[in-house]
Amino acid sequence: MMGPKQEAQAALFYEFSLEDHVLQDHLLRSIDRFADLDDIRQYLAEFYSHTGRPSIDPELLIRMLLVGYCFGIRSERRLCEEVHLNLAYRWFCRLDLSDPVPNHSTFSKNRHGRFRESKLLRHLFEKTVARCIADGLVSCQRLAADASLIEADANKQNSTPKKDWDHSTIAPADAPRAVKEYLDVLDDAAFGAASKVDPKFTSHSDPASQWSKEDQKTIWEIVFPTNARKGPAFFSYSTNCLIDTDHSVIVDVEGTRSIRQAEVGSVRTMLDRIKDLHDINPERLIADSGYGSGPMLGWLVDRNIKPHIPVLDKSGRTGGTWSRADFEWDAENNHYICPGGEPHKQFRRNYSDPNRRPTGKGVAKYQALKHTCQACPSKMKCCPNADARKITREEHEGARQIARDIAKTKQYVVSMRLRKKVEMLFAHLKRILGLGRLRLRGPCGANDEFLLAATAQNLRKLAKIFPAPQQTSKA
Template identity: 80%
Template structure:
């Protein structure tokens, strides 16, 4: 039998509880257990005036931002609408049915002001990492690092080549915020000073972004999102925004490792990364700090003409010489120098050479140096660290590290597909860093919620 037609009828009194209408298995219930905002009011105390009209609670703004990044709501205008309508979002933000949702412009005012000046978002991220460590998700023994390109909010049509871009004619006072941030970062290793090479195009709206075609497709403006993770459970230990070039990405690894050690006293036994991080200086930096580099070595000494390459020669560190496959020595110096300045310096490139008369009489000369009188080999400054990385690459632990390295790539896939951070909405180095830090915080909170879900309670009848 067809039931009666449903019609809305106004009631004089309502008995309603948000707590009863949020499902017990809702993701926000699990996330809420790990959100600790007790310290943010003290953290922001110096950035608020002691007089004037009371401001909106910063904890409310942070909770709303966490909702947006946890559920891929990128627009702050839409976020305000969703929090207004969604009961679970209201519950998480501690808003009752009659409470007003802040205007979207409040986020911009606070982000460009006290949030950025106090580094509140970084403080929030580090608080979440500390909770992950407290829950036993981080051992600090094995870490992995990688970078991913995130498209900037910039268009090629509003850009210029190096010849057309004249930074000296920029009116700093009238320039947009992203341009001012670009000028402020010209001396930073992550942005302006990362490389002397000028980009092909520079965006007028976001000049700090990098014009790149690293994906082997159409070029675009982008930033690099750099993650340092613990491979036990894929917890993000640190995050850094840089230009999308290898020098800046590698440099950010040193920054993140030093910061994690200073903040959480974590010093990894090994660092896992791809070939982009396998340069001599980077490997030398890791070896000096007693960190095993589980990284493929960037090696350009191989030969394509079938003759012996440097890898075919054995290095004799005790006697500072190479031994060729025929057993002959290639030395850097064949006599002792009384003046130490004329001997080996240990810096730059060292050259090792065999004796001419030995090479001329050697039966393997066609395989070694068919077009030269004698064989010469160069050895870079950080070749010892390269040898350490090559030796590690032959172990079974390295094969495990190759598999663990995929955990970073999985986090970037989750970042773009689930959280929707395939293109930035904020401009400038500070805007990119704010988005990356908030997204990494959301990913760690979702990780905690997944591994430690909220206990289920039967609903009241």
């Protein structure tokens, strides 16, 4: 028999509890156990006035932002609507049914003001990392680093070729916020000073972003495509992540321009920062060949960090002639020995030959005697077009050799498999959290989004490994 038609009837009194209507296995219940936001009011106390109208609770704003980044809600307008309607979101944000939801404009006012001035988002991220360390998710032994391009909120139609862009003519007082931030980071190694090479185009709305192209797919992204554009070039920032490979916990994150020099420099910055903040000094660093330059490898070796990184080596030769790898290095006597057994020395007299001393770029020249090379039966395999063979040795060649020796070990093979965990996090960031394109402009806006996304990923990791205990139903 068909039941009666369901009609909503207004009741005079209601007995309703949010606690009873949020599922016990809801993700937010587990995240709530690890979101330590008790000290936010004390942390921001000096950035509020002692008089005037009471402000919205900053903890409420941060909880709403965490909901948005944990569940891929990119629009703050939509976030306010979802928190207004979703009971689980209200429970996490400590809002009762009758409590109003803040207006979306409140986020911008606080973000560009006290949140950014106090570096609150960096503080929250570091507290999450400290919680992961305290719960045993970070062994501090094997760290992996990589970068991924995130499309900026800019387009080519509103851009100018670099040759037509003169930042000296910009009046900082009349410039938009993103342009002011661009002028502030011109001497920053992560942005303006990262490279002397000018980009092809400069965006008017976000000039600190880099006109770049991501033309190669990672192995993970071939199987699980992300939102990153792989064809035409676009304006972007790079999110640089440093993770512990045990449980893929992000121990640090840094936003830079999308160029290799800035990305490599950010790894040094992050390693120094986690050493100061968390006393983390890893046994090894795992990365791809983009981080395998001589200065970077030398920097790691000086800090007793084993570089599990493919060496960026351009000394190989085409045409079948011997390359530098075919020559044996004799460190004790400071010379190379060719396959024919002849030494290649840097100096052969008591005074230094100006043509053989270091060139000022950290490169030393080693050369055999001319008559020795002329009489050598292997000359056509060594230097067919020169009178004598010359070999150059970079300043950090010792560190490069250490990296080559590590590449022959079984631990290196394991490290190359563990490196894919960084790419998995990037795929999760773009596909699940929806961070394929930035909403905020400027270096500060990009860093704010990267910090919030990394905090959300770490909180989700904690919630997955340590879920909230299930309450048994009463008989």
